[in-house]
Amino acid sequence: MLSIKDLHVSVAGKPIVNGIDLEIKAGEVHAIMGPNGSGKSTLAHVLAGRSGYEVTRGTVTYMGKDLLALSPDERAHEGVFLAFQYPVEIPGVNNIYMLKAGLNAIRRHHGEEELDAVDFLSLVREKMKIVDMDESLMSRSVNEGFSGGEKKRNEIFQMAVLEPRLAVLDETDSGLDIDALKIVAGGVNKLRNKDRAIILVTHYQRLLDYIVPDKVHVLAHGRIQRTGDKSLALELEKHGYGWIESKAGAA
Amino acid sequence: MTTVAGSSEFYLAQFSAAEGHLPGHDTPWAAAWRRNALNRFRELGFPGHRDEDWKYTSVKALEKQPFDSVLEPSSHLALTDIERLIPAGVECIRIVFVNGHFSRALSDTAAMPAGADVSSLATKLRDEPAAVQSLLENSPTVFRNGFGALNAAFMTDGVFIRLAPRTVLKRPIWLLFISGDQDRAITSQCRNVIVADTDSQATIVEHYSTTGGKATFTNSVTSITVNDNARVTHIKLQQENTTGFHFSEIDVTQNRDSFYHSHSVALGAALARTDIRVTLQAEGAECRLDGLYMGDGRQHVDHHTRVDHVKPHGKSTEYYKGVLNGNARGVFNGKVVVHEQAQKTDSSQTNRNLLLSRNAEIDTKPELEIYADDVKCAHGATIGQLDDDAIFYLRSRGVDEALARNLLTFAFVDDVIRRIEIAPLRKQLEQTILNRLPAGTSLRGLV
Numbered sequence: 001m002l003s004i005k006d007l008h009v010s011v012a013g014k015p016i017v018n019g020i021d022l023e024i025k026a027g028e029v030h031a032i033m034g035p036n037g038s039g040k041s042t043l044a045h046v047l048a049g050r051s052g053y054e055v056t057r058g059t060v061t062y063m064g065k066d067l068l069a070l071s072p073d074e075r076a077h078e079g080v081f082l083a084f085q086y087p088v089e090i091p092g093v094n095n096i097y098m099l100k101a102g103l104n105a106i107r108r109h110h111g112e113e114e115l116d117a118v119d120f121l122s123l124v125r126e127k128m129k130i131v132d133m134d135e136s137l138m139s140r141s142v143n144e145g146f147s148g149g150e151k152k153r154n155e156i157f158q159m160a161v162l163e164p165r166l167a168v169l170d171e172t173d174s175g176l177d178i179d180a181l182k183i184v185a186g187g188v189n190k191l192r193n194k195d196r197a198i199i200l201v202t203h204y205q206r207l208l209d210y211i212v213p214d215k216v217h218v219l220a221h222g223r224i225q226r227t228g229d230k231s232l233a234l235e236l237e238k239h240g241y242g243w244i245e246s247k248a249g250a251a
Numbered sequence: 252m253t254t255v256a257g258s259s260e261f262y263l264a265q266f267s268a269a270e271g272h273l274p275g276h277d278t279p280w281a282a283a284w285r286r287n288a289l290n291r292f293r294e295l296g297f298p299g300h301r302d303e304d305w306k307y308t309s310v311k312a313l314e315k316q317p318f319d320s321v322l323e324p325s326s327h328l329a330l331t332d333i334e335r336l337i338p339a340g341v342e343c344i345r346i347v348f349v350n351g352h353f354s355r356a357l358s359d360t361a362a363m364p365a366g367a368d369v370s371s372l373a374t375k376l377r378d379e380p381a382a383v384q385s386l387l388e389n390s391p392t393v394f395r396n397g398f399g400a401l402n403a404a405f406m407t408d409g410v411f412i413r414l415a416p417r418t419v420l421k422r423p424i425w426l427l428f429i430s431g432d433q434d435r436a437i438t439s440q441c442r443n444v445i446v447a448d449t450d451s452q453a454t455i456v457e458h459y460s461t462t463g464g465k466a467t468f469t470n471s472v473t474s475i476t477v478n479d480n481a482r483v484t485h486i487k488l489q490q491e492n493t494t495g496f497h498f499s500e501i502d503v504t505q506n507r508d509s510f511y512h513s514h515s516v517a518l519g520a521a522l523a524r525t526d527i528r529v530t531l532q533a534e535g536a537e538c539r540l541d542g543l544y545m546g547d548g549r550q551h552v553d554h555h556t557r558v559d560h561v562k563p564h565g566k567s568t569e570y571y572k573g574v575l576n577g578n579a580r581g582v583f584n585g586k587v588v589v590h591e592q593a594q595k596t597d598s599s600q601t602n603r604n605l606l607l608s609r610n611a612e613i614d615t616k617p618e619l620e621i622y623a624d625d626v627k628c629a630h631g632a633t634i635g636q637l638d639d640d641a642i643f644y645l646r647s648r649g650v651d652e653a654l655a656r657n658l659l660t661f662a663f664v665d666d667v668i669r670r671i672e673i674a675p676l677r678k679q680l681e682q683t684i685l686n687r688l689p690a691g692t693s694l695r696g697l698v
Contacts, residue, residue, distance in 0.1 A: 048647050051639070076649035088644040092662025101658075102649035141662075142644070158648065 001026045001197045002067075002166055007058035009039070009046050009222075016042045018222035019058070026165070027194040031208055032201045033233065034219030035241040040201045041085060043219075044170040047199075048082035049075050062166065076102065077109035079165030083155035083172050085201075090142035095154070096124065098142055099161050106162060127160040131187040149180035156187040167191070168199045173207040185210030205237040220245050257317045259296040262401060263289070265320065272322040273407065274373035278380045280388070288393045288403030295397040304396070307582045307614045308524055308553045313496045318438035318468040320405055324352035328462070333357050333427060336460050338679035343425040343456070344369070350430055351407040351439035357427075366418030366451075372409040372442060383411060386444050391502065392472045398498045402440050402472045409441035409471075414451035414481070423454035423486075423673060428471070430491075431463030438468040445474065447481040447509075454484040454673070459499075461491040461519075469497045469520075477509040479533070486514045486671060487525065490683075493550065495520035500528075507533035514671055515542040516680060517552050518687070524553040531558065531565040531593075542571035543667040545687065546579030546611070553582035560593035560623075569600040572667050574660060575611035586618040587630065593623045600630035605637065605663050607656075657688045 002024040009017035017039040024030055034040045046053045047060065049072035060067040067075065090098075104114040115123065124138065131153040143151050152172050159167055169188065173181055188211050192198065200211060208216070208230055216233045218226040225244050226232060236244065255261075266289055275281030297314060298305040326349045333347055346369070347357035353371035363369055368382075375383050392399040410426055430439040447453060461467050469491065477483050491497050497520040503511055517523050529538045544552040558567045573581045581604065589596045604613045617630040637659045645655035664684055671677050 048643075050643055071652070072643060072646035073649055073651045073655075076647055082647050084644065084647075088638075088640045090638075090641045090644065090659070090662070092666055093641075093645070093658050098645060098648060098650065098658070101654060102645075105649040105651065162648065 001063060003061040005059045005061075007043075007046070007060065008056045009042055010054045010056050011042065011052060015056070016222055017046070020219075020222070020224055022217065022224065024166075024197045024199065026197055028214045029192060029198045029200065029211065031213040031216045031233065032199060032219055033203070033205070033216060033236060035245065036203070038219040039222040040219050041170055044082060044085075044168045044199070044201050047168050048072060048080065073105070076162070077106050081159050081162055081164030081167045083152075083159060083167065083169040085171040085174065087143045087146075087151040087155055089144045089146075091144050093142050095140055095142050096138050099124070099158060103162060124161065127157060130160045130190050131156045132183050133157050148175050149177065152176060152180065152184050153187070156184055156191070160187065160191055165195065166197045166199070168201065170201045171203060172200070173202055173204060181207070182210060205233045208233045218244050255314050257314045259292065259397065261317050262405070263293055266404060269320055269322055269405065273405070275376035275380060278376065280384055281376060281380060284388055284393075285404050288400045291394055292397055292400035292404055295400055297397045302396075304555060304584075307580075308522070308551065310522070312522060313468060316436055316466060318436045318466070320407070320440070321350040321352070321437050322407065324349070324354065326354045326356060328354075328357060328429065330357060332462070333429065336427060336429075336458070337425055338675040340675035341423070341425070341673060343423045344420075345425050345427065346410055347427045347429065348408060348439070348441055350432070350437060351441055353408050362422055364418065364420065366415040367420060368411070368413040368415070369424070370411050372411045372444060373407070375411040382413070383444060386446070386474065390472075390474050392474060392500050395500075398470055399472055399500055402442055402470050402500075405438075405440045406442040407440055409443045410445070411443075412445045412453075412455070414447045414453055416449040416451060418448070418451045418453075420453040423456055425456045425458065427458045427460065428469070429460050429462055430467045430469055430495075431461045432465050433463045434465065436466040436468070438470060441471045443471070443473040445483075446476045447478060447483050449479045449481060451478075452482045454486070456486045456488065456673075456676075458488040459491055459497060461495050464494070466494045467491065467496065469495065469499070471499045473499070473501045475501070475503045475511070477503065477505045477511050477536075479507045480509060481506075482510040484512045484514075484672065486673070486676070487516065489515075489517040489519055489523055489525070491519040491523070493519065493521050493548065495523075497523040499524070500526045503527070503529040503538070505529065505531050505533070505536040505538060508535040509533075509537075511538045513538070513540045515540075515554060516668075517542075517544040517554070518683065520550065520552070522551045524555070527554070527556045529556075529558045529567070530561060531567065532561045534562045535564045536562075537566040538568075540567070540569040540571070541667055541670045543664060544571075544573045544581055545575070545664070545684070546573075546581055547576045547687065548579060549577070550579045551582075552579070555582075555584045557586040557588070558598070560587070560589045560596040560598065562592055563594045563596070565593055566597045567599075570667065570670075571602045572663065573602075573604045573613060574607065574664055575604065575613055576607040578608075578610045580611070581613040583613070583615040583632070584618070585616075585630070586620070587628065589621040589623050589626050589628065591622040594625045596623060596626040596628065598626070598628045602632040603663075604632070604634045605660065606634060607637070607660065653689065660688060661685065
């Protein structure tokens with residue numbers, strides 16, 4: 001589904017990602033772990049199409065298409081979803097309105113009929129259960145006045161509504177207490193299926209106690225230093241990131 | 252020296268021919284008041300760049316062409332022409348002025364309650380001049396600048412409203428001023444005099460619109476007195492078309508524990524200037540000034556507000572927002588003066604601006620002068636573009652860029668519109684604003 005080859009990315013002229021190769025198949029969950037500044041959030045943003053990130057080398061192919069040639073909204077139409085590390089508050093723009101506009105744009109792109117208000121609301125009610133979302137949050141402005149946990153739940157709820165093929169969750173676990181983490185992880189597990197690929201970008205091994213990945217990649221200095229299964233995450237927890245970084249430095 | 256076609260000399264030369272047609276011409280004090288105003292206009296002329304209050308707004312374009320006064324009422328409009336201007340579902344007392352003259356045929360005052368003395372100012376000057384004498388003679392609006400003086404000299408009509416103590420108007424009074432002519436450029440000079448006596452309550456809409464193809468020059472003055480414990484909501488809508496020159500002065504005097512809420516929505520005209528001055532001259536008075544201005548193309552829109560806190564325990568809250576696109580230019584100047592006796596004043600002022608194009612421009616200046624020592628005052632102004640992070644967030648959800656920009660622009664604006672309490676008007680303004688946004692129809696279903 002997703003094939004990243006020799007990806008190099010600079011931000012404001014400074015190289016951050018220095019040659020990432022990654023293959024992800026439909027149905028797989030890949031965890032990308034790494035210390036601060038390792039390039040993991042940069043990778044997530046480049047996949048979603050945020051401006052300010054310059055791809056200096058390499059390719060990203062998604063479902064046979066050149067992903068980097070698509071605008072952020074075109075990527076969303078093609079089924080790419082980014083759960084933000086820091087969801088943006090947008091005063092005055094209603095949560096439901098944004099989602100309805102987004103979902104209907106995706107449906108139009110696939111030649112499907114747009115949902116009317118009634119059908120959309122019943123869809124929303126159903127999807128809210130996935131992350132135990134409070135209905136009162138729906139009629140509010142996007143993320144405005146939401147707690148940290150509510151914001152992260154809202155991200156997973158949006159993912160549930162938009163039903164992406166490729167979901168990139170950027171530190172969705174950061175800053176959550178254990179109850180919120182369980183809810184968010186439970187939501188993600190419910191959304192796992194054989195057609196969907198999920199990339200979990202995370203700083204902490206804790207998330208992987210609740211979402212078991214097929215593969216774990218450890219990033220440092222803008223490159224994947226190690227790839228393994230979930231036991232790699234446990235090893236990492238035991239030794240800390242210093243273990244990987246010193247190996248990367250020695251290499 | 253040759254005179255410019257529409258310069259102050261042009262209006263001065265017209266006065267002797269007009270004088271005999273103007274209301275109050277056969278009442279000595281009124282005729283003297285007009286002459287006095289004319290002399291003041293002769294001294295002042297139109298404001299120029301050297302005048303600090305007009306530094307960013309040039310009226311040279313106005314002076315380039317002559318605007319004829321319409322001295323006799325002649326309504327060419329039908330009821331259907333004006334009904335579409337007032338949002339469906341608003342039940343109001345409608346008072347219509349066409350080219351500066353009251354139109355009985357287009358007005359509907361059937362729902363006027365007892366206790367509300369409402370008539371055209373021209374009628375009042377003819378039938379009961381003593382009722383307006385001190386209100387006109389004592390109005391400072393005649394002396395502040397050339398526009399106020401010109402208005403007093405040439406004023407053809409306007410509304411007179413006096414609410415007796417405890418009168419509560421359930422329906423808003425909707426003042427609709429329509430100007431324009433197919434064949435010639437004309438000026439409309441209306442003066443409105445509004446007094447809300449003790450414990451009375453009313454909502455008054457002052458709505459300007461233009462018709463016909465030729466340029467228009469609106470020059471209006473509205474004086475409002477809000478007496479003890481009275482409450483007045485005042486909504487000014489400026490929706491002239493882009494051949495319009497619009498100048499408007501609103502002068503408010505508030506007495507003890509009174510409440511005045513102003514909304515100024517400026518969407519139209521080529522050149523528009525609104526001055527709002529509120530004097531909180533007794534204890535415990537409160538005013539709220541909300542405003543929204545939008546400009547596109549080459550529109551120029553200017554708001555100058557001034558609040559004088561004269562006595563203790565006054566409160567003023569100001570919230571103005573502007574959106575400028577194309578080559579439009581906005582000006583905001585908000586001054587708050589806290590006088591020596593005005594202890595415990597609570598004042599806040601906010602002006603936020605959104606520039607949607609590289610060539611749009613805003614000059615904003617909040618000013619605070621404080622002569623008392625126990626007060627709470629805050630003010631601030633911001634100028635910015637749409638938030639890139641918010642645009643990216645929306646796009647990442649599948650919303651295309653044009654729609655994302657529209658959503659954010661609309662949200663910025665709607666924050667002010669939502670402060671208006673007349674729901675059908677809110678709805679109509681939201682629709683009007685959507686239609687102005689590039690590809691605004693993409694927001695269908697939003698309002």
